[in-house]
Amino acid sequence: MAEQVAAVVLAGGLARRMGGNDKGLVQLGQRSMIEYAIDCLSAQVEQVVINANRNLEKYAQFGLPLVSDESNDFAGPLAGVAAAMTAVNSQWLVSAPCDCPLLPSDLVERMLAKAQQENALVAVAHDGERPQHVVLLVHTSLYQSINEFLARGDRKIVLWYRQHPYVEVDFSDCASAFVNVNTPEQCAEVEALLKPNS
Numbered sequence: 001m002a003e004q005v006a007a008v009v010l011a012g013g014l015a016r017r018m019g020g021n022d023k024g025l026v027q028l029g030q031r032s033m034i035e036y037a038i039d040c041l042s043a044q045v046e047q048v049v050i051n052a053n054r055n056l057e058k059y060a061q062f063g064l065p066l067v068s069d070e071s072n073d074f075a076g077p078l079a080g081v082a083a084a085m086t087a088v089n090s091q092w093l094v095s096a097p098c099d100c101p102l103l104p105s106d107l108v109e110r111m112l113a114k115a116q117q118e119n120a121l122v123a124v125a126h127d128g129e130r131p132q133h134v135v136l137l138v139h140t141s142l143y144q145s146i147n148e149f150l151a152r153g154d155r156k157i158v159l160w161y162r163q164h165p166y167v168e169v170d171f172s173d174c175a176s177a178f179v180n181v182n183t184p185e186q187c188a189e190v191e192a193l194l195k196p197n198s
């Protein structure tokens with residue numbers, strides 16, 4: 001287990017493509033969508049926190065620390081990363097969205113190894129076709145940098161991390177691990193990929 005890394009599962013968005021239903025709580029197979037990412041990350045780091053902005057009493061049932069964005073204007077996933085940094089005391093924070101139920105079981109070790117090897121402060125997962133902008137490893141010393149970026153009204157994660165030494169981490173060997181469930185139709189597609197009883 002990577003002790004110097006904590007993780008946040010981001011569930012703070014509006015989920016408009018899911019008809020506004022809180023995406024982390026949408027049923028996928030036998031469970032709430034967020035539980036897949038929670039389980040995957042809990043096996044890789046000591047501390048996992050949930051970032052959510054609605055239905056907090058329902059998210060509390062997962063028994064993990066819960067943090068909401070510091071502002072209530074839905075400033076995007078980076079706001080969730082910053083909020084999570086206030087709840088952890090690790091050197092690094094990994095973020096993953098609640099709508100990626102098939103994440104790699106070696107996500108954290110590969111992100112950390114590459115960041116350390118390249119002296120980077122941010123690592124971004126790359127599936128071979130595109131960077132996965134919300135699957136990040138971020139050094140927690142960048143907390144203030146995120147808040148300054150958001151305070152300027154900026155939102156785009158890629159514009160933020162390009163200001164810092166960053167690396168892309170190649171996960172093209174398991175690209176399907178980043179399958180993203182944004183719509184009810186995608187829920188049905190991904191349910192077909194889940195192991196029985198999961």
Ligand SMILES: Nc1nc2c(ncn2[C@@H]2O[C@H](COP(=O)(O)OP(=O)(O)OP(=O)(O)O)[C@@H](O)[C@H]2O)c(=O)[nH]1
Pocket residue numbers: 010011012013014015016017018023051052069073074075076077078079080081096097098099134182
């Ligand atoms: N904390 C926080 N997380 C967000 C915010 N907006 C999006 N996210 C998270 O970022 C991740 C990727 O975003 P999307 O897949 O577009 O999710 P979304 O914005 O809820 O969904 P759409 O409205 O359909 O685009 C998801 O895990 C969201 O929960 C936000 O304003 N605050």
Ligand SMILES: [Mg+2]
Pocket residue numbers: 097099180181182
């Ligand atoms: Mg998504």
